[in-house]
Amino acid sequence: MIAEAGHYALVLALALALIQSTVPLLGARLNDAALMNVSRSSALAQFLFVGASFVALTWLHVTSDFSVLNVYENSHSMKPLLYKITGVWGNHEGSMLLWVSILALFGALVAAFGNNLPLSLRAHVLAVQAWIASAFYLFILITSNPFVRIANPPIEGRDLNPVLQDIGLAVHPPMLYLGYVGFSISFSFAAAALLEGRLDAAWARWVRPWTLMAWIFLTLGIAMGSYWAYYELGWGGWWFWDPVENASLMPWLAGTALLHSALVMEKRNALKVWTILLSILTFSLSLLGTFLVRSGVLTSVHAFATDPSRGVFILAILCVFIGGSLSLFAWRASALKQGGLFAPISREGSLVLNNLFLTTACATVFVGTLYPLALEVLTGDKISVGAPFFNLTFGPLMVPLLIAVPFGPLLAWKRGDLIAASQRLIAAGVVALLAVAVVWAWTTRGAALAPLAIGLAVFVIAGALVDVAERIALFRTAPAISLRRAAGLPRSAWGTLFAHAGLGVALIGIVCETTWNSEHIAAMKPGDSAKVAGYEFKFDGATQRQGPNYRELLTKFSVSADGRAIGAMTPSKRTFTTRGSSTTEAALMSRGVSQLYISLGDIAADGAVTVRIYHKPFVLLIWFGPVLMALGGLLSLSDRRLRVGAPKPARAPRALQPAE
Amino acid sequence: MTLWFVFAMMTAAAAFAVLWPLGRGSRAALAQGTEATVYKDQLAEVDRDAELGLIGPAEASAARVEISRRLLASDEAERAAPVAARRGPRRAVALFALIGLPVLALAIYLPLGSPLQDDQPLTARKQEPPQSQPLDALIAQVEAHLEKNPTDGRGWAVLAPVLAKTGRLPDAVRAYRNAITYAGDSAERRADLGEVIAAAAGGVITDEAKSEFERAVKLNPNEAKANYFLGLAAEQDGRPKDAAATWRGMLEKAGQDAPWRPMVQAQLARVEGAKMPDLPEGAAAAAQNMSPAERSAMIQGMVDKLAAKLKQNGDDVDGWLRLVRAYMVMGDAEKAKGAQAEARQAVSGNAERLKQLNDGLKNLGLDG
Amino acid sequence: MTRKQRRLVMIGGAGVVLAVAVGLVLNALRDSIVFFSTPKMVAEQHVAAGKRFRLGGVVEPGSVKRGDQLQVSFKVTDGDATLPVAFKGILPDLFREGQGVVAEGSLDKAGVFEADTVLAKHDEKYMPKEVADALKKQGHWKDDYEKKPPNATSANATSASAAEATK
Secondary structure (H helix, E strand, O other), X not given: OHHHHHHHHHHHXXXXXXXXXXXXXXXXXXXXXXXXXXXXXXXXXXHHHHHHHHHHHHHHHHOOOOOEHHXXXXXXXXXXXXXXXXXXXXXXXXXXXHHHHHHHHHHHHHHHHHHHOOHHHHHHHHHHHHHHHHHHHHHHHHHOOOOOEOOXXXXXXXXXXXXXXOHHXXXXXXXXHHHHHHHHHHHHHHHHHHHHOOOOHHHHHHHHHHHHHHHHHHHHHHHHHHHHHHHHOOOOOOOOOOHHHHHHHHHHHHHHHHHHHHHHHHHHOOOHHHHHHHHHHHHHHHHHHHHHHHXXXXXXXXXXXXXXXXXXXXXXXXXXHHHHHHHHHHHHHHHXXXXXXXXXXXXXXXXXXXXXXXXXXXXXXXXXXXXXXXXXXXXOOOEEEOHHHHHHHHHHHHHHHHHHOOHHHHOOOOOOOHHHHHHHOHXXXXXXXXXXXXXXXXXXXXXXXXXXXXXXXXXXXXXXXXXXXXXXXXXXXXXXXXXXXXHHOOHHHHHHXXXXXXXXXXXXXXXXXHHHOEEEEEEEOOOOEEEEOOEEEEEEEEEEXXXXXXXXXXXXXXXXXXXXXXXXXXXXXXXXXXXXXXXXXXXEEEEOOEEEEEEEEEEOOOOOEEEEEEEEOOOOHHHXXXXXXXXXXXXXXXXXXXXXXXXXXXXXXXXXXXXX | OHHHHHHHHHHHHXXXXXXXXXXXXXXXXXXXXXXXXXXXXXXXXXXXXXXXXXXOHHHXXXXXXXXXXXXXXXXXXXXXXXXXOOHHHHHHHHHHHHHHHHHHHHHHHHHHOOOOOOOOOHHHHHHOOOOHHHHHHHHHHHHHHHHHOOOOHHHHHHHHHHHHHHOOHHHHHHHHHHHHHHHOOOHXXXXXXXXXXXXXXXXXXXXXXXHHHHHHHHXXXXXXXXXXXXXXXXXXXXXHHHHHHHHHHHHHHOOOOOOOHHHHHHHHHHHOOOOOOOOOOOHHHHHHOOOHHHHHHHHXXXXXXHHHHHHHOOOOHHHHHHHHXXXXXXOOHHHHHHHHHHHHHHHOOOHHHHHHHHHHHHHOOOOO | OOHHHHHHHHHHXXXXXXXXXXXXXXXXXXXXXXXXXOHHHHHHHOOOOOOEEEEEEEEOOOOOEEOXXXXXXXXXXXXXXXXXXXXXXXXXOOOOOOOEEEEEEEEOOOOOEEEEEEEOOOOOOOOOHHHHHHHHHOOOOOXXXXXXXXXXXXXXXXXXXXHHHOO
């Protein structure tokens, strides 16, 4: 009954989405508040039903109901409970259901917390949101229905791909989806603005918190995915410029640009048309990412769900929404009132620069990701565009952007003074040069550019600190006054500090890891030892162990630094019976923000185990950076200004309390 | 029935979600934000920042002017208040929610769903007795049907193998004979008949069984089962050479992928004097009295058990060697190789055992 | 500055950045893309020694030989031609004889493909797309590379569970 109720709930969600996508528009046209308000209740109900459907599927996975095809194909009764649950979205059908549930969640959030929006804007936003939802409900029901039943259920399932049985996978796709799908709200806002034909500074303030929320999730999702690849795939790489990774990076770049351009629009009522276009592009890139991953159109290490018939359907959705929204844009954008122009040297000028570099970088990633596909379609040649391409294009574009980052916040709106800003950044520049000198003196090997890159990263971090120090007049006035100013500083200023500093932190990690990473590969027998980057690894021996649904060869290494034992590492190799495949579980040991990394290779006839040992200096910074950035986003999001305009129930909405 | 009730409740809830705001009318319209609110807040923010000294007085006043200009513009363009509700469209929407929504939902659901199928969580299924009851009931049904229509050859043909599987061998013999009579003679059916006759006789290929196999081969010289049993008959008659010749002939003629190949190879190896996988004593004696099919099933079962045991405890080098040898004798090179690799991994922690294993594998003629 | 001049500065700046980006992309596309070949294509086209490309095909059963110091050699075949491959390092978990593989590297003077990376995919059923396409084109595609019949897998599943149940 649960299976069928879940199935029916999904159908009802589709029916509600269809109502939600039409009635509010009718209401807006007739200026009928009741009809427009249908959008709210139906968005909430739609989320309730699709949520129930998702819970039902989870329940079926947990109880190992193999009469459901999806459970039979992706689960196994011996699987630990955690992976029974994560297995729900570890497969194509379930992950699409999660995708659409999150879409409905965002719609419900707008419905519940969008009290500060004008009625007709909210009606339009929710209607557009429902169009997207309807398309994906149809996609799920027609091509990827997770509730298909088997008349004679087998007694055991076929298990989830072992590589995917990992805690990293439990959180990484939902995070990514929250980000991807979150941008649907900015898309809906843009489409609503175009439909309404009204666009002004207030729009930017309304859309910013939603964009920011999506951006935070996407940032965390990408960082988590990268960390998962790092420890689960067993060769210590954390970014492969794989099409699927690029698919998540592109909306991130566009979304970051959108956050900044919305700021200009909010403050200066400029860049309006551009901001609308970016909103459309950001979500289009998210859809493209979904298409790339879900259609299996690209050869990729992530392509675990491949089915061309689905690809065609998603491609159709992609064309309708991207094509439709861009046509709408072309048709209505000229009708929007143009915003004012401004001086190149100003806060808004620097934000335009930021947008320029981010979107250009996004375009290079786009070319690198889709060029092989286009070439194959056109000429039949098969090529692969790998890391070298991106290092040669994306890298150089990031350098000027990073140099510009500290200047931006120091420039005033309207008319900035570049020389004054530079003077204030002298301290940061000095610190950066010192860092370059120290790194240069300290290291003996590696690329000559590495110290410079670290200097750049330090400059970005110091610049972010200088900005806040300037605002609170640190060291220029009495500490008490500085403190008072710091308390009065809007949280979004602290958000900027963390987000920009996070960028520098990640850059330090990336440069250190790629430049001074040490690697040692050898066949080792029990008793052997190896020395890597000043650490000594002694292979103590191997034991066999039975896990819940796999067998595991567990090896033990004792690690010592300068003759002093600092612990043991136990990398292992798991063999999964049901699928007859194996995975390598790397062992990690953190030393400060650096890590030691061991993974196992084949086992030779004489009992020797091939072992890879890495020392990865400062590698953890690569993920601390994004976490800092997300934290900055969170601070910004909690800024009371973004919540402004929400009517306070008992009082007239106009009453303002500055002391709040 | 509960399912339809649940469906009805869900549908009602969905329809209610659409109807509710329609009923509330324009009262809810008050809860909406305006652009003016945003600009007023921006003004307040400028004041606050100026007070703290975060922005200069000149900047602050410029910003104030700009925001005020926007505020004025927004007031001019403030949307017209919602007009008095028109009943028509609301009624239409309400009607659609009440009728269209359920119809639409069912129209989509019914072709896709399987409302008659219950949930079958694994724990509940494990508590059920193995499906003997339904099968027995089914057999009884078919038998009753055949009692009335004894000339239904297809019915007999369906029933016969089921009877053989459930162990009602004499009945199976009768069923096969009826199938041949009413549904037509064929090599396959003759061979099947012979097999159940032999099985009924405790695995001995009686003359009666043998004549059936011979007929089968006459109908189709390549009938594998019949040929196999003819070989077995020869062996039971004390002519192992003939048996070997028969089986070898089969192996030569058949493709590499014939499913029975490993079994015949094992039998051939046995009569030709190759040592069978070591079986516990008693088991070998028991095996003497079994039908060949049963015997190979027994061997397969023991090999599986050994493999399962080694999966639990991989220290047993002899066990691994026995398993590899068993697979080789059964002609399953793929599995032998797999077992070899697993064995290495299992004992790789212990140098002495590994050496023992490698020596053993060498003796078996595998690379060390 | 007048409005017009400002506008020109902005557009000019954007133009410069875009031009630089296009230059970078074209330059990188010339230097850093890697073509994909099968052994047959290598045999027909006489690929020059030292030119990097990706080689795809099936690992020929029985051809994997392991040497000292993690040296591995194997042969990659597409049914029409085979090419010896030398690799030093750890092969991925899913590397198996008779399975699809993609290796990246270049030919040495003796005509041996010196691979510096061997790629494996997430799923053991998964055949690298280029390999599957190439094999299909040459008519050596067997469906069972990609999909086992459902019966076989469910049989495996049941026997595996039976084995576990005997504990």
